[in-house]
Amino acid sequence: MTLSRVCYDCGARTNAPVARCDCGEPMWLETDPEGFDWDDCSDEPGMWRYESLLPISRPGGIADAAGGTPLVTDAAIDAFAGTNVHLKLEGEHPTGSFKDRGSALGIAAVAAGLAGDGSAVGTVSHGNMAMSTAAFAAAADLPCVVFVPDDIPSERLAVIDQFDPSLVTVAGEYGRLYDETLRLGTEHGIVFLNSDVPLRVEGQKTTALEICEAFAPDVPDAIVLPVSSGGHASGVWKALRELHEAGAIADVPKLYFVQAAACAPIAEAFDAGADEVTSVVAGETIAYSIANADPPSGTRALRAARETGGAVIAVSDDEIRAAQHALAVDAGITVETSSATALAGTKRVVEEGTIDPSDHVAAVLTGTGLKEASTAGSPTSGDHVELPALGEYLTEFTGHAD
Numbered sequence: 001m002t003l004s005r006v007c008y009d010c011g012a013r014t015n016a017p018v019a020r021c022d023c024g025e026p027m028w029l030e031t032d033p034e035g036f037d038w039d040d041c042s043d044e045p046g047m048w049r050y051e052s053l054l055p056i057s058r059p060g061g062i063a064d065a066a067g068g069t070p071l072v073t074d075a076a077i078d079a080f081a082g083t084n085v086h087l088k089l090e091g092e093h094p095t096g097s098f099k100d101r102g103s104a105l106g107i108a109a110v111a112a113g114l115a116g117d118g119s120a121v122g123t124v125s126h127g128n129m130a131m132s133t134a135a136f137a138a139a140a141d142l143p144c145v146v147f148v149p150d151d152i153p154s155e156r157l158a159v160i161d162q163f164d165p166s167l168v169t170v171a172g173e174y175g176r177l178y179d180e181t182l183r184l185g186t187e188h189g190i191v192f193l194n195s196d197v198p199l200r201v202e203g204q205k206t207t208a209l210e211i212c213e214a215f216a217p218d219v220p221d222a223i224v225l226p227v228s229s230g231g232h233a234s235g236v237w238k239a240l241r242e243l244h245e246a247g248a249i250a251d252v253p254k255l256y257f258v259q260a261a262a263c264a265p266i267a268e269a270f271d272a273g274a275d276e277v278t279s280v281v282a283g284e285t286i287a288y289s290i291a292n293a294d295p296p297s298g299t300r301a302l303r304a305a306r307e308t309g310g311a312v313i314a315v316s317d318d319e320i321r322a323a324q325h326a327l328a329v330d331a332g333i334t335v336e337t338s339s340a341t342a343l344a345g346t347k348r349v350v351e352e353g354t355i356d357p358s359d360h361v362a363a364v365l366t367g368t369g370l371k372e373a374s375t376a377g378s379p380t381s382g383d384h385v386e387l388p389a390l391g392e393y394l395t396e397f398t399g400h401a402d
């Protein structure tokens with residue numbers, strides 16, 4: 001079986017296992033959604049209930065734990081954002097982010113020999129994708145090489161390392177590393193499951209499939225998603241196109257993508273009315289894991305926002321902090337800074353009047369805050385009491401709580 005590929009932009013097709021079209025844009029796998037109906041969803045676990053829309057069948061093992069994440073609401077979060085917010089908790093995944101959807105599918109495809117000649121896998125990542133790829137490769141018994149930038153926090157390195165990949169920190173431009181690995185992978189028989197490669201995108205479609213199924217027969221008015229490389233955005237857009245083509249959704253939700261203001265090449269291209277995303281010089285942001293200055297699927301994300309009637313917006317670090325704090329203290333949800341942009345962005349589009357207070361918005365919280373000590377900000381020392389003074393302390397505590 002070969003998986004054929006198609007370019008969303010120029011329509012070129014190929015059976016070669018390439019990530020890029022000759023026109024330079026990233027490829028999509030060709031799938032056939034015709035006739036798909038929600039009744040076709042199976043009883044398989046997690047994302048595999050959409051097997052009929054995916055290019056491979058369920059591999060079992062840890063892949064069973066990918067997808068099937070909760071969609072929760074919280075009145076205080078609605079008040080914070082000013083609209084009806086449905087929080088998609090992607091941090092519930094085995095390695096704590098939506099990347100597991102793409103890894104589950106991508107690794108299984110390589111293990112099944114469906115990804116060309118490659119018998120090893122690799123990735124380039126700031127952390128989450130490295131963790132995810134290394135974990136799923138370990139479970140599938142595939143050799144795995146992981147390239148990370150050399151400024152990655154050491155707590156993340158330790159988590160990646162426990163899955164025992166060949167872990168390499170690389171000095172140099174992150175954007176170039178991405179292209180180099182795709183080129184060198186082909187030469188060395190290693191399938192690089194980078195952020196927006198066709199197999200990963202197929203797995204990442206399932207975020208949107210789950211959101212839409214939860215709203216069926218309606219759809220949410222909008223889906224708000226943090227965006228960096230544009231790989232997740234690409235998957236979400238592809239899923240909406242397939243569902244619409246199949247007639248499983250009557251309307252396509254608007255796609256809003258959120259970036260950190262200090263590094264917002266896609267938002268800048270959107271504001272400028274540009275046809276293509278060009279690279280920027282990145283500034284510092286607390287949302288460092290979405291700070292891709294030269295996003296490989298940036299133009300594809302730009303197109304997705306425009307064609308669905310959404311937008312690409314940039315939020316400040318202060319807005320991100322406020323959203324992260326609200327999620328924790330109002331809803332009991334810990335997210336990493338980059339994921340908090342989804343709620344910050346939702347609040348912003350309501351303020352700007354593009355989303356109505358009566359709308360229903362799915363905000364995708366892409367990753368857990370549990371991996372980063374820095375997520376919590378600087379820890380306060382808390383209170384300190386001697387054992388005999390406990391009763392006194394609690395009297396004061398309940399007094400305060402009244």
Ligand SMILES: *Cc1c(COP(=O)(O)O)cnc(C)c1O
Nearest residue numbers: 128227228229230231232366367
């Ligand atoms: C990877 C990642 C993103 C960005 O996804 P892209 O597909 O690169 O656009 C957002 N949030 C978290 C937590 C991530 O790990």
Ligand SMILES: [Zn+2]
Nearest residue numbers: 007010021023
């Ligand atoms: Zn093309």
